[in-house]
Amino acid sequence: MTQQNEWTHVGSKADLVPGAGIGARVGDRQVAIFHIPELEQSLFAVDNYCPISGVNIIARGIVGDIQGEPVVATPLYKKHFSLLDGRCLEDDSHRLRTYAVHLDGDQLQLAPQDQGQGAAA
């Protein structure tokens, strides 16, 4: 597997909240990072911007699964977005961008999804 991501350092392991999300800035974008310790692939990152409400709040949503697919529920209108590919389960006209995310030692790093293997690969 080629590792050609341009990783951006956004924080540290201690910033993660198990079972919940946090927000981080990458350039002029906000990204929501979720930590689901129950899963082998336990980190997920998607846009923090909710296209339904037009507000940066995805990180504040409750995470869980719908029929096995990890999802986040948008806090304002309770729609579900897949953490694997960012699509909205109730309305396929909405999709969140996904990002690659990993821990490099203690460092929490993000990279645009389209440049490397996905968080969900």
Next chain:
Amino acid sequence: MRQQNLIVIGNGMVGHHFLEQLAESGQADGFHVTVLGEERHIAYDRVHLSEYFQGKSADDLAFSTADQYAQWGFELRLNTAATAIDREAHTITLDSGETLPYDKLVLATGSYPFVPPIEGNDREDCLVYRTLDDLDAIREAASRSNTGVVVGGGLLGLEAANALRELDLDTAVVEFAPRLMPVQVDEEGGGILREKIEELGVQVLTGRVTQRIEAGTNARHQMVFQDDRLLETDLVVFSAGIRPRDELARDAGLTMGERGGVVIDDHCRTSDPDVLAIGEVALWNDSIFGLVGPGYQMAKAALDTLTGGDRAFTGADMSTKLKLMGVDVGAIGDAHGNQNPGARFYRYTNGIAQEYRKLVVSADGKQLLGAMLVGDNSYYDTLLQYALNGLELPDNPESLILPASEGGAPALGVDALPETAGICSCHNVTKGDIVQYVHDGYTSVGDVKAATKAGTGCGGCAGQLKEIVDHEMAALGMEVDNSVCEHFQYTRQELEHIIRVEGIHDFHTLLKNHGHGLGCDICKPAVASILASTWNEYVLNPEHVGLQDTNDTFLANMQKDGTFSVVPRVAGGEITPDKLITLGEVAKEFELYTKITGGQRVDLFGAKLNDLPSIWQRLVDAGFETGHAYGKALRTVKSCVGSTWCRYGVQDSVQLAIDLEHRYKGIRAPHKIKFGVSGCTRECAEAQSKDFGVIATENGWNLYVAGNGGMRPRHADLFAQDLDTDSLIRFVDRFMMLYIRTADRLQRTARWLENLEGGLDYVYDVVVNDSLGIAEDLDNQMARLIENYQCEWKTTLEDPEKLKRFRQMINDDGDDPYVVTVEEREQPRPATAEEKLERIPAVSV
């Protein structure tokens, strides 16, 4: 070939159906068709006439358009009545004086509402219920009225009564017979029907003969009954049966029935073969058919008579299935059992669920001759099949009317709602719509949601939506899945048991041992609420944090723009000037929009996530506590000023309100809980609209329970009278604890009590008489919850780790640049999407 002149008199439901059939038959060319309609509207759906009051327009109800008639080649003359038939000359005369020649004539003049010949029946605002114009008149009169009476308690009378009720009139029904709907139901069924209708707030007076109507004292009229009793009303609607509009036929010397109606044969021919009659004006085999189905069959038979086809009218099944004010009524075949000597009966009465069912079977017990249903029509279709097809009955016919599942009667809550009750106001979905989708095979809340959009707006109707779907599915005999969600095969109450019995303190353990998957936004907050009301641990402990809805996570209510509102507790609505000043200062410093809430406190809106801790630090320092506006928990105890200041107050309602608020603050429940305490019977604190309402009396306090404002208001029920403060508190403790333990998620006390088997009496027994022997247990659990109270904001401010959560971005301390406000009425408000476009720097998205 010369076209025959065909005139159709009457452009109602059946006349229209006849014309539509004619047009579709391809044989219309043989006729020059003229249609006369006395009403100014083209034929419309009279069966759904009442929907005109629910927002349908005349156009919505119309079956067709003038253009369509023109296309068919039919000459339509509305606002035109026929006044005479000259059979010899083969002409008819119109109200304009004009005469028209005919070769064939079809009478489809329908019927008119019978107005009993009582003195005063022609007074102003004494109306009938048959046409769109009638409804316009009723609407206009209703706008000037407070009360309305319907004379006639049959099918149409009840429909009219419902309309008056929906026009916000205090409504009464006066029926001459000893029961409602005497044609469809017997005494027992009528009794249940009556109970149900009275529960909807309609007064029912049976066995009353109106003597006269005269000027009233407080209302426009008063009705005087034969026993000299009086009923005052502003508006009267007569609905005392229908009479065929047979005057043209009678004058023309056609054969008539003894009690009216134009006699027809199986081919819809009157005694003059060139004149046919169809619909409610026609009398076949000595019967008038007051339903549209048989009329449509006549229309088809008449068409064949004119065009050489062979369909005949040979009678029609008069079985009916109705929903009147949300009450199911069904009558099949010989429902009374008085047309079949030797018939035998089965009856099922459920006085609690208010259901009544009756089977009429043949002497040998093998055939179903008739059936009567009140309260639940889900049995109708099967029974109709048996009756219509002469199927042999099973060995134990009673099974056909016994409740499908012994597992408890269906919920009464949503059952009592009329079909027309709006459930989802965001998407304008009625209970009837939801029921329809369930009947159409959408058998999960998700499916119905997707199909109707109900519940996808503000989400406030979700609880009711689920109740209706479940209820309808149960009524249809389908299995209802009451699991909280796909991750737990348990109800909230079952989860509560598991958690308490096994002493489980965190979601993870519960999921591992009793569920599967990761959980979701349904089960996590539900379990968080149970854990909180069982152990009352700090909600932001690491193991709980991911379970909380956003509002609980950040201890504030998120607003549409992602900012938060801040609502400090103002117990009982009492606040010192200094505290008010602090609120003002904080609002100014953090640029917050300030509003007095409906709950007697102050809400500060527009707080940014990263400002929440500083705002609360200021408030806690000034002595404020969290108001739990974000939690499914006690909200406010509204009070009135009471005996301290008010000249009428008989107890210190403010003191009690403050005490209650401090006692129950912070306790997590299936839904929010509100109290009101009024200092006297004038009830300025609106206590009867709260989950717990307390009203002061000379001797103590009256306790009311399970009231609700909001979407489906419910007046609280009186629970106990003249209580001293200790008893009051003991009863509230137990009642609340029982509710917390057994209610469904997001179920307010009102809905809980409505759906609870045994209802108020049962709860009273548990709470006051300790009938289950759990009172001590309830008392102890409540004591523990009260003991473990903490101001979540205070705890949070003391813990730097927790405060880390209050950051919009972990790597940027700045505000979210997308949050933009503009000023309105001297305060900030969220910018609209357009306003934002102008103000936010372009972003590469």
